[in-house]
Every structure is written in C-alpha cells, then in structure tokens.
Amino acid sequence: xRNIKLKVTYDGSCFHGFQVQPGLTTIxxxxxxxxxxxxxxxxxxIGSGRTDAGVxxxxxxxxxRTTSSxxxxxxxxxxxxxxxxxxxxxxxxxxxxxxxxxxxxVAKSYRYLIVTEAPVNPVLDRYSWRIDKPLDRxxxxxxxxxxxxxxxxAAFQTSGSSAQTTIRRVIRSELSLIQGVFPPxxxxxxxxAYDITADGFLYNMVRNIVGWLVxxxxxxxxxxxxxxxxxxxxxxxxxxxxxxxxxxxMEVQY
Amino acid sequence: xRNIKLKVTYDGSCFHGFQVQPGLTTIxxxxxxxxxxxxxxxxxxIGSGRTDAGVxxxxxxxxxRTTSSxxxxxxxxxxxxxxxxxxxxxxxxxxxxxxxxxxxxVAKSYRYLIVTEAPVNPVLDRYSWRIDKPLDRxxxxxxxxxxxxxxxxAAFQTSGSSAQTTIRRVIRSELSLIQGVFPPxxxxxxxxAYDITADGFLYNMVRNIVGWLVxxxxxxxxxxxxxxxxxxxxxxxxxxxxxxxxxxxMEVQY
Numbered sequence: 001x002r003n004i005k006l007k008v009t010y011d012g013s014c015f016h017g018f019q020v021q022p023g024l025t026t027i028x029x030x031x032x033x034x035x036x037x038x039x040x041x042x043x044x045x046i047g048s049g050r051t052d053a054g055v056x057x058x059x060x061x062x063x064x065r066t067t068s069s070x071x072x073x074x075x076x077x078x079x080x081x082x083x084x085x086x087x088x089x090x091x092x093x094x095x096x097x098x099x100x101x102x103x104x105x106v107a108k109s110y111r112y113l114i115v116t117e118a119p120v121n122p123v124l125d126r127y128s129w130r131i132d133k134p135l136d137r138x139x140x141x142x143x144x145x146x147x148x149x150x151x152x153x154a155a156f157q158t159s160g161s162s163a164q165t166t167i168r169r170v171i172r173s174e175l176s177l178i179q180g181v182f183p184p185x186x187x188x189x190x191x192x193a194y195d196i197t198a199d200g201f202l203y204n205m206v207r208n209i210v211g212w213l214v215x216x217x218x219x220x221x222x223x224x225x226x227x228x229x230x231x232x233x234x235x236x237x238x239x240x241x242x243x244x245x246x247x248x249x250m251e252v253q254y
Numbered sequence: 255x256r257n258i259k260l261k262v263t264y265d266g267s268c269f270h271g272f273q274v275q276p277g278l279t280t281i282x283x284x285x286x287x288x289x290x291x292x293x294x295x296x297x298x299x300i301g302s303g304r305t306d307a308g309v310x311x312x313x314x315x316x317x318x319r320t321t322s323s324x325x326x327x328x329x330x331x332x333x334x335x336x337x338x339x340x341x342x343x344x345x346x347x348x349x350x351x352x353x354x355x356x357x358x359x360v361a362k363s364y365r366y367l368i369v370t371e372a373p374v375n376p377v378l379d380r381y382s383w384r385i386d387k388p389l390d391r392x393x394x395x396x397x398x399x400x401x402x403x404x405x406x407x408a409a410f411q412t413s414g415s416s417a418q419t420t421i422r423r424v425i426r427s428e429l430s431l432i433q434g435v436f437p438p439x440x441x442x443x444x445x446x447a448y449d450i451t452a453d454g455f456l457y458n459m460v461r462n463i464v465g466w467l468v469x470x471x472x473x474x475x476x477x478x479x480x481x482x483x484x485x486x487x488x489x490x491x492x493x494x495x496x497x498x499x500x501x502x503x504m505e506v507q508y
Contacts, residue, residue, distance in 0.1 A: 011376045056377070058439055088374045111439050120342045122265045123310070123381065127437045180434035183381045184445040185312055185365050185502040191438040248439040 001065045004075060005095040006031070008060045011086040013126050013245060017053040018060070027051070027087060031062060034082040039068040048101045048108065048252040049201070054244030056127065058111075059090070061252040063101040099254075107171060107199050107253040110206045113246045114192040114214070121189065124182045128191060129210070129246035135217030137192065140175055143216045143226045144194065147173040147209065154233035156212070158204035158241065166233070168205075172197040175213075195250075207241035215239055255319045258329060259349045260285070262314045265340040267380050267499060271307040272314070281305070281341060285316060288336040293322040302355045302362065302506040303455070308498030310381065313344070315506040317355045353508075361425060361453050361507040364460045367500045368446040368468070377437045382445060383464070383500035389471030391446065394429055397470045397480045398448065401427040401463065408487035410466070412458035412495065420487070422459075426451040429467075449504075461495035469493055 008027070016024035020032065031045045043064045051057055070078065075092035083089070098104075113128035115121075116135055124130075147153075147170045154166040178191045194210055212229065215221045221229070229237040262281070270278035274286065285299045297318045305311055324332065329346035337343070352358075367382035369375075370389055378384075401407075401424045408420040432445045448464055466483065469475045475483070483491040 009374055009376055011380065056439070085379050086376045088376050090374050113438055120263060120344050122263055122340045122342050124437070125339050126265065127377065127439070178435060178438040180436070180438060181432060182435070182437050183378070184367055184432040184434060184436055184447060185310070185381070185504065193438060250439065 001067060001097070003063055003065055003095050003097050003099055004072075005061060005063045005093045005099060005101065006075070006079075007090040008057065008062060009088050009090055010057050010060065012051060012054050012056040014084070014086045015053065017055070018047050018050045027060070028062075030083055030087055031064075031079070034079045035064060035066070037082050038070065038078055039066055041066055041068065046101045048105050049249070051247075051249055052204075052244050055247045055249065057249040059251045060249050061101050061105070061254075063095065063099055101252075104254050105200075105252050107197055108201060109172070109195065109197040109250040109253075110201070111248045111250050112194040112196075112206060112210045112242060113248070114194070114210070115189070116192065118189045119187070121182070121186055124186070124189065124191075126245060127182070129243050131214060131218075133218065135192065135214065136219060137175060137217065139223055140213045140217040142223045143213055144173045144175055146223075146227050146230060147196070151230075152233055153202055153205060155230050155235055155238055156205045156208040157202035157235060158208065159235065160203065163202050166202060168198050168200050168202065170196060170198045204241050206247055207244065208235070208238050210242035210246070211240050212238045214242065255321060255351070257317055257319050257349050257351050257353055258326075259315060259317045259347045259353060259355065260329070260333070261344040262311065262316060263342050263344055264311050264314065266305060266308050266310040268338070268340045269307065271309070272301050272304045281314070282316075284337055284341055285333070288333045289318060289320070291336050292324065292332055293320055295320055295322065300355045302359050303503070305501075305503055306458075306498050309501045309503065311503040313505045314503055315355050315359070315508075317349065317353055355506075358508050359454075359506050361451055362455060363426070363449065363451040363504040363507075364455070365502045365504050366448040366450075366460060366464045366496060367502070368448070368464070369443070370446065372443045373441070375436070375440055375443065378440070378443065378445075380499060381436075383497050385468060385472075387472065389446065389468065390473060391429055391471065393473075393477055394467045394471040396477045397467055398427045398429055400477075400481050400484060401450070405484075406487055407456055407459060409484050409489055409492055410459045410462040411456035411489060412462065413489065414457065417456050420456055422452050422454050422456065424450060424452045458495050460501055461498065462489070462492050464496035464500070465494050466492045468496065
C-alpha cells in the first residue's frame with residue numbers, strides 16, 4: 001500500500017466542515033469521492049484535525065492509503081479536476097507507511113481574523129469576525145501572551161471533547177495588523193490577525209480563546225481577570241466562542 | 255408614495271443573480287421580501303441593471319415606492335437585520351418621485367479582476383478569473399483604449415438582448431495592477447483589474463470585452479485584429495465571455 005499525503009486549501013464557507021456527514025458536502029467527503037473516482041477504491045482520508053463548518057484552511061494536511069499506481073505528480077491535477085474550485089490540492093507527496101496526518105503532527109498554526117470599524121464589506125465578512133467597536137489591542141496582546149508555554153487549557157475547551165489531557169504547549173500567541181484590500185475591488189482595510197501555534201488544540205480552543213481576547217479588547221474583562229479565568233480552567237467563565245468564519249487553519253508541522 | 259433609493263453591496267457567489275426567479279434566491283427577491291417584512295406592502299424593487307448569477311456588486315443602486323412612514327435613517331439597519339450577511343444596504347435615501355434606478359442612471363462603472371500565475375487561492379478564485387499563463391498587459395491596455403469614446407458595441411453584445419441601439423459611450427477603459435493580500439490569511443498577490451465606465455452597457459458587454467482583451471493578452475489576437483473584430487460588430491468573432499465571478503458592479507452615477 002502507498003501512503004499519500006496531501007496539502008489542501010479550502011474556503012470553509014461553502015461546506016459543512018471537514019468530517020464526512022451523510023447528505024452534506026464536507027471536505028473529507030469530497031476528497032474521498034475524488035480519490036474513489038480516480039482509483040475505484042474506497043479510501044478513508046485522515047485529516048490533521050477536523051475543521052468545523054465555516055472554518056477555512058490554507059494548509060490542511062490529510063493522508064490516505066491506496067494500491068493505485070498513479071504517479072505522484074498526477075494526483076494534484078487529477079484530484080483538482082474532480083473537486084469544486086473552493087477546495088484545492090496544493091501538493092501531493094508519497095510518505096512512509098507510518099505517517100498519519102493527525103498523530104504525526106507536531107504543531108499546528110491557526111490565524112483568526114477580526115475586522116473592526118471597517119466599511120461594509122460582505123466579502124471580508126465571509127472570512128472574518130466583524131466587531132463594530134474599537135478594541136484595545138494592547139490589552140489583548142498582553143492577554144494573548146499569557147497563553148505562551150505549557151499550560152492547562154481546560155478553560156478554552158468546549159465540552160463534548162474526548163481529549164485525554166487538557167495540557168498543551170503554545171509556541172506563538174500574538175496579534176498583528178494586516179493592511180490590504182480584500183477583495184481587490186474594495187479600498188484599503190485594516191484587519192486584526194491573531195496567530196496561535198501549539199503542539200495541539202482542544203475542541204474549539206482557538207475560537208474560545210478569541211472570544212476571551214475580544215472580551216479583553218472590549219474592556220469587559222481586564223487582563224488580570226482574564227488571567228484568573230484562564231487559570232481557573234472553567235469554560236463557563238470564558239463566554240461564547242468566536243464565530244467559525246474568522247478562523248483559518250494555516251499550517252500543520254510534522 | 256415615497257420613493258426610496260438604496261445603495262447595496264453583495265457577494266454574488268451566493269445568489270442566482272439580481273432578478274427575481276421563482277424558487278431561487280436573488281438579490282431583488284431578498285430585498286423585496288425584506289421590505290415586505292418591514293412594511294407589509296408588496297413592493298417592486300427596481301435595479302440599475304440586472305447582474306447575472308455570480309456577479310458581485312460594490313455599489314448596486316435600487317429604488318422602490320412605499321407608503322410606509324418608517325424614518326429614512328431606519329431603513330438601512332432594519333433591512334440589514336433581515337438580509338443575509340452577503341447582502342448589505344450601505345445607504346438609504348428618499349428621492350424625488352421621478353427617480354428611477356435604471357432610467358435615471360447616467361453612467362455605470364464595472365471592474366473585472368484577473369489573476370495570473372498566483373499561488374493557489376480558492377478564496378480569490380471566487381472573486382476573480384484565474385488564467386494560468388502570463389498576459390501581455392501592454393497589448394491589452396492598447397486594445398482597451400480602443401473602446402474609449404462613442405462606438406457601436408454590437409461585437410460585445412450577447413444575443414437575446416432587447417437593447418434598441420448598440421451605440422454606447424465609454425468614458426474609461428483601462429487596466430491596472432492591484433497589490434494586496436486577498437484574503438488576509440494569504441501572502442501578497444497581484445491582481446489585474448480592468449475598469450470600464452460607460453453611459454450604458456449591453457447584455458454581457460463587460461464579460462465579452464474581457465474575453466476579447468484576454469485573447470489579446472494571450473497573443474491569440476494582435477491589437478490590429480482585435481480592432482477589426484470590434485469594428486466588424488460580429489459577436490461570433492469575440493469568443494467566450496469571461497466568467498461571471500470576476501465581475502464587480504462598482505458604481506452607478508445619477
């Protein structure tokens with residue numbers, strides 16, 4: 001059996017998340033159908049993680065096993081010709097038998113986009129969270145830095161998760177401003193980006209962190225209170241997770 | 255009766271074009287339903303023009319007549335709360351009885367976005383036309399300039415139109431490069447924008463012009479041949495119209 005690794009990018013607004021669900025269009029489902037159409041085999045596509053409905057990916061990684069002899073260079077164009085244009089295979093690679101998109105991952109990076117006080121822009125709103133008031137970026141940055149290192153992230157886990165431990169190591173957690181035109185028909189806009197890299201993520205962790213950061217930015221929580229909530233590990237104190245549409249899976253490291 | 259003018263922006267990828275069609279979600283249909291929900295009246299929304307399925311708008315203009323006494327400042331928030339987030343009312347204005355979104359328009363501006371040789375980007379592909387080869391921008395610019403002035407644009411009219419004359423005056427017809435990050439999760443990309451302003455447009459005129467310009471850019475036509483096709487007024491020589499997703503209705507002037 002060959003083991004094939006794919007790097008995939010998608011616009012999550014068009015699909016019901018990553019994981020196969022009967023009767024719904026999902027990324028995993030589309031990839032499995034595409035591979036089946038190419039090889040005649042029923043394959044199981046393993047993702048680095050499940051992205052929820054509405055979450056986008058710049059660099060999702062998946063793998064699957066096949067007996068097909070299709071040359072490795074053919075997989076990308078052949079699959080892309082069978083996928084909707086909102087899902088694109090960026091690269092295909094043959095990997096050792098033991099490679100597993102989920103268990104072999106050593107780190108993952110997410111970006112969350114927030115737009116404040118920007119002119120009405122329905123396109124940008126598909127890919128970010130619009131908050132119609134100014135945010136205190138300095139306070140948010142301070143709160144974001146609290147997360148760096150090895151900590152218990154139970155406060156940011158939505159229940160229903162099967163994770164055995166809520167300890168994770170966060171390598172990067174910071175805010176920055178991105179200036180640009182999104183899409184190119186609009187004028188210049190400034191977007192607030194929150195970047196987080198960790199050795200693993202709990203269910204809804206990034207969206208819960210962003211909800212908590214925005215409370216700090218709005219002044220509902222000061223940094224000391226935010227730190228207490230994080231330390232207490234009580235999900236109920238964190239508030240609502242940020243909407244899915246602002247979240248981007250940027251990269252998976254192996 | 256009051257006459258209300260709305261400026262509306264939308265992401266056309268989510269809808270079946272502007273014009274009401276039974277069983278399909280259209281911009282006109284959504285606006286008429288929203289107004290009916292607010293006023294209880296069945297209104298007819300008049301657009302500056304119909305945008306096809308997939309065509310986006312930054313500044314579409316519509317008007318409708320109502321006996322409702324809702325203060326003018328309330329229309330924008332009230333309608334936006336009833337519309338999907340991919341359609342936004344930017345402004346509402348009370349206008350004289352004789353104002354007609356279509357017949358009162360004196361000029362309209364469109365932009366068409368083309369992406370060449372950019373990294374895979376399914377989000378940008380929703381809003382532009384991807385051409386995976388270099389284009390000769392200088393030749394395209396030369397061809398674009400041929401259109402400026404008062405001419406017969408029959409060559410760029412898709413049949414099935416009811417226009418009484420195919421003479422139009424083009425005020426602006428030019429190409430430019432836009433640099434930026436679209437969306438903000440991606441790196442910097444360069445997009446080729448074609449801007450055209452005219453006193454009116456024939457059916458599919460911009461998309462047919464862009465198809466013709468791209469033939470020039472690819473070298474399939476040289477500028478002299480392109481000029482001949484334009485002058486001949488024969489639609490069959492122009493080739494396929496450019497895809498709808500790259501087209502943006504930017505502004506309507508009154």
